[in-house]
Amino acid sequence: MTIAENIRMLREKIAVAAVKSGRKPEDITLVAASKMNPAERVREAILGGVDAVGENRVQEMLEKHGLGAYEGKPLHFIGHLQSNKVRQVVGVCDLIESVDSETLVAEIGKRASALGLTQDILLEVNIGREENKSGVLRENLDKLLEYAAQTPGIRVRGLMAIPPITGNNGKKPNYFDEMYKLYVDITAKKYDNISMHFLSMGMSDSYIDAIEAGANMVRIGSAIFGARHY
Ligand SMILES: *Cc1c(COP(=O)(O)O)cnc(C)c1O
Numbered sequence: 001m002t003i004a005e006n007i008r009m010l011r012e013k014i015a016v017a018a019v020k021s022g023r024k025p026e027d028i029t030l031v032a033a034s035k036m037n038p039a040e041r042v043r044e045a046i047l048g049g050v051d052a053v054g055e056n057r058v059q060e061m062l063e064k065h066g067l068g069a070y071e072g073k074p075l076h077f078i079g080h081l082q083s084n085k086v087r088q089v090v091g092v093c094d095l096i097e098s099v100d101s102e103t104l105v106a107e108i109g110k111r112a113s114a115l116g117l118t119q120d121i122l123l124e125v126n127i128g129r130e131e132n133k134s135g136v137l138r139e140n141l142d143k144l145l146e147y148a149a150q151t152p153g154i155r156v157r158g159l160m161a162i163p164p165i166t167g168n169n170g171k172k173p174n175y176f177d178e179m180y181k182l183y184v185d186i187t188a189k190k191y192d193n194i195s196m197h198f199l200s201m202g203m204s205d206s207y208i209d210a211i212e213a214g215a216n217m218v219r220i221g222s223a224i225f226g227a228r229h230y
Pocket of ligand 1: 078
């Protein structure tokens with residue numbers, strides 16, 4: 001299967017899940033999670049019709065960016081972001097999906113303001129309460145939202161999560177449901193400066209469950225590019 005064929009098949013399945021959950025196929029943003037795939041393959045995914053490209057590692061992203069890999073589509077940062085790398089990401093990425101602390105919000109806001117721009121971000125939630133995993137715990141989310149709402153140079157566009165892999169025991173969709181509930185609750189609270197547009201969750205093995213639970217952004221790697229060889 002070529003990358004374009006994989007994307008065509010994914011789009012069909014995404015469309016079914018979207019309609020099943022009362023949305024239109026085009027309401028779902030398909031992000032190609034491109035880590036470890038060279039610029040030519042990222043180009044293939046863009047030509048194949050993904051909506052955006054996501055990268056995990058700053059250095060790898062900058063190299064591919066320099067090769068023009070992302071031209072024509074939004075670039076998302078989806079990996080763990082260290083404060084000392086913020087300046088290399090702000091203004092290069094259209095959306096930073098993995099923001100999980102006041103320190104990061106402050107650094108991103110400072111850098112964006114210095115560049116005279118507003119950086120769109122998602123707040124990453126550690127919905128499975130996993131130790132050593134990125135993301136804010138849900139009980140700290142309101143505080144982080146309030147902080148982000150007051151930070152110049154920042155615009156929060158929604159939430160992101162990477163729920164734990166729990167096998168096929170039916171548990172994983174519950175995390176997606178919990179995320180959707182958080183997303184709806186925050187929307188209802190109407191924070192100043194915060195517009196909840198995106199709920200980013202679901203990967204190659206879970207995007208159908210995620211969409212059916214209310215995700216409108218999925219990050220898909222191996223189902224587009226094939227298995228990664230570390
Ligand atoms: C790699 C990655 C994905 C995609 O994973 P696949 O299982 O290959 O679809 C999604 N989100 C993040 C944050 C990733 O690092």
